[in-house]
Amino acid sequence: MALDLFGRPHLPGLQQADDIITPIEEQALIGMIDASDLSPFKYQQWTGKRLTQSFGWSYDFQTGIFAPTTPIPGWLSSLKRRAAAFAGVPTDDLVQALLIRYEPGAGIGWHRDRPVFEHVVGISLGEPATMRFRKKEGSRFLRTNMPLNPRAIYHLSGEMRYEWEHSISEMEETRWSITFRSLRS
Numbered sequence: 001m002a003l004d005l006f007g008r009p010h011l012p013g014l015q016q017a018d019d020i021i022t023p024i025e026e027q028a029l030i031g032m033i034d035a036s037d038l039s040p041f042k043y044q045q046w047t048g049k050r051l052t053q054s055f056g057w058s059y060d061f062q063t064g065i066f067a068p069t070t071p072i073p074g075w076l077s078s079l080k081r082r083a084a085a086f087a088g089v090p091t092d093d094l095v096q097a098l099l100i101r102y103e104p105g106a107g108i109g110w111h112r113d114r115p116v117f118e119h120v121v122g123i124s125l126g127e128p129a130t131m132r133f134r135k136k137e138g139s140r141f142l143r144t145n146m147p148l149n150p151r152a153i154y155h156l157s158g159e160m161r162y163e164w165e166h167s168i169s170e171m172e173e174t175r176w177s178i179t180f181r182s183l184r185s
């Protein structure tokens with residue numbers, strides 16, 4: 001693996017920037033997420049302390065069914081435009097939006113996003129978090145991580161999105177995220 005000048009691995013497909021929104025916008029978005037029809041993430045017998053709502057397209061982890069759902073609401077339009085500009089993808093390509101509220105003690109386990117999706121662009125709100133990445137190399141994992149400050153945006157594509165897994169450890173306070181995704185053609 002190539003290392004940059006500072007000895008950090010070069011991570012193709014990982015892009016991040018702070019302050020894509022103002023603190024006032026952050027509070028307004030949190031209010032809108034809390035007022036949304038969130039439901040606990042369920043997988044088999046397990047119910048997570050993570051509440052979600054999908055717009056545009058939804059993937060049901062219980063049944064594996066991927067289907068159109070409620071369109072992305074107007075209050076996400078301006079953020080979606082900024083997310084698309086940041087990621088360098090056409091705004092109309094971001095056809096899915098996922099709202100998540102992580103209750104205190106919630107996180108998200110190791111995974112890659114479903115292969116039906118391509119670009120993943122996320123905005124982090126509330127409690128600062130760390131997104132961890134790992135990739136199997138031989139019998140070991142290569143590991144790295146990325147701080148997610150409140151109001152920061154990130155873009156996962158290419159190698160980081162398809163070859164690496166990501167997770168977020170349990171947080172002490174509430175964190176919210178909004179992720180936009182394009183479909184894989």
Ligand SMILES: O=C(O)CCC(=O)C(=O)O
Nearest residue numbers: 098100108113122177179
């Ligand atoms: O909360 C986040 O920023 C990440 C969520 C995530 O990895 C996912 O929904 O696939």
Ligand SMILES: [Fe+2]
Nearest residue numbers: 111112113166
């Ligand atoms: Fe993910």
